[in-house]
Amino acid sequence: MAELSEIQFRIQALIERGRYDQARGMLPEAYTLAPDDFANHLLAGRIALELDDYDAARSSVSRALEIAPSSIHAGLLMFSIQRHSEQFGDAEQLILELLRDNPDDSRLFGCYAELMLRTLHLEKAGALAAEALRLDPGENLARSVSLLVNVIKGDKAGAAAELEELVREDPNAQQVAWGIIAVLQSEHRDGEALEVMRGILHAAPDDESVVEAMVELRVASHWTHIPLWPLNRYGWVGSGALWAIAVGSFLLSRLFAPELTGPLVTVYLVYVVYSWVWPPLLKRWLKARGF
């Protein structure tokens, strides 16, 4: 059995290092030694999940659950599979069952909170995260959820406090970097958020979603974007206000300085066209050229 443990350790190490194909290559060796071993099924499930092979992952974890139906590890892995494959209803059902059997497990509350955040049930997410943190103040997943809920709700002070805790716990963790970005973006400090995001890119350069997010941030913090600040800052309210100001200006200029109406209309139209055309052009240009 020592040999099996050694093989399982090596598979685990390969998973930790993101070498999923290599880890999958070692699975037959482990299965040869113990065809129906709980840990083997769990490892197979984890690898399949990382490789987005949800059916294989579900089948491996189901076999693990047949061997140990009350295993919290297997249960959580099945929950992750359901969450990743966007079967949110099943995922909630499962986490509730797990919570019924383990009502003091802060991880379960953290996972449930994250699921609620993902499905935009902010109040519930916040409450579950608070419960997880009450059970274990070091539960970082719940802390991240709480931070994001605060950001979404506009509670900057709450978000900053959660971020401070996260940084204190593990300053190098990637979720901390994401937390910082969320806080900076909520404060419209896009340039600084971009710099933090560069750190994430250095850690995961193959993640195209990071690249996309960086390009968006660079566009938002580009100097040619300054005239669009009211629109970016206040969204539809800003656009409505600008429209009202423009119409008001036209009316006033027609009454008091008709010679200015033409230039004002031109400026407004140029601004409208620029706000519509320029951001995608800039985005394409920055993406092609880099920054």
Added chain:
Amino acid sequence: MTDDLKDLADKLLRDPFDSQMRGRYAEALFEAEDWQASLEQFRLLARQEPSSAAGPRGAARCHVRIDDLVEARTEYEKAKQCADFESDGELEEAFADGPKPALRVVDGGSEPRDEEADIVPISTARDTRFVDIVGMEELKKTVRLRIVDPFLKPGLFAKFKKKAGGGLLLYGPPGCGKTLMARAIATECDATFIPVGISDILSMWIGQSEGNLAALFEKARSYRPSVLFFDELDALAYSRSKAQSDHTRSTVNEFLNQLDGMGGDNEHVLILAATNMPWDVDPAMKRPGRFDRSIFVPPPDAPARAEMFRTKLVDVPVGELDYQALASGSEFASGADIDGIIDEAKDRVLADIMDSGDDRVLTQDDLLAAIHDVEPSTLDWLRTARNLVKYGGSDRSYKDVDAYLKTVRL
């Protein structure tokens, strides 16, 4: 070294824990009458498979060939203790004719051997030189100047307060010759080559991985001048900020200590490493005194690819081939990809012969069709590296990649 031996050595390098492969390699060395090397491999096999008689029996056979009947008998006795023991007529005969066991004098003057360090063999596959590597001329020139010459002419470099040894990281897309280059560097440096893979180090027991690492460095120091080669460095020196286990973090800490020479002086020990994923390597590894020199190993250029096609098709029945056209059609293909292309083309020809019954040679069209079907495996890597170069900011770690990407169009 014959092709078979080379092939076995390569396979063993990839997975030193494959005891079956080690057994085959040991037998092959025995057949090649390299008794000492075979003995070393049989001993390692005995350590890897203590319950099997194959290791000690093989070692006994080697001892007989080098006229050390006393050791041979000791090994044979060990083999007898194993469940799968089968008597060996040749050995029985040798013992019947040879001297009886005598008392041994313990050599108190010899250095104690580090048993742990013996787990990883010193490679016998040392005959790769720079001339054997197709293309990469610029790279070879750089490596010779920056690595090989300081190693071979330490006096000249010492005048300028430059030390021989240190760390060098080779990085680039997979299949482009990093490992081959590392072996060639060891040969050119005329140094003992000690290859290390992740499985040589990682152990599930607490503290054992760190112990294995320290033992390897100790071994490299005891064989100096030596080249310690860590393949897939990202797996061993995985970024601590991304690691989830304390085990990984403590292994990286020990690695850093050893690189800093905490366990001893690393002079005349060249520490080479190769990685496909330099972004996964712990940043502390790249600080001065550690792997502070890094060299980008790009995909082969067009002349190198043409030469590869020419070399790899030497013993294959081919028609008239335009190697330049093949090279220009296979941009970004690595050496491994070219092997894949040739295999694919051969499959086409064989399928055609099977269907039609008419014998024919491999043609330019077969190869071009295969090139069309085989996507270069380097592209994903280059796109990822491009992300770092384009959006990574002022970090100049990948300036060589930047320069390369400016010469190509992805």
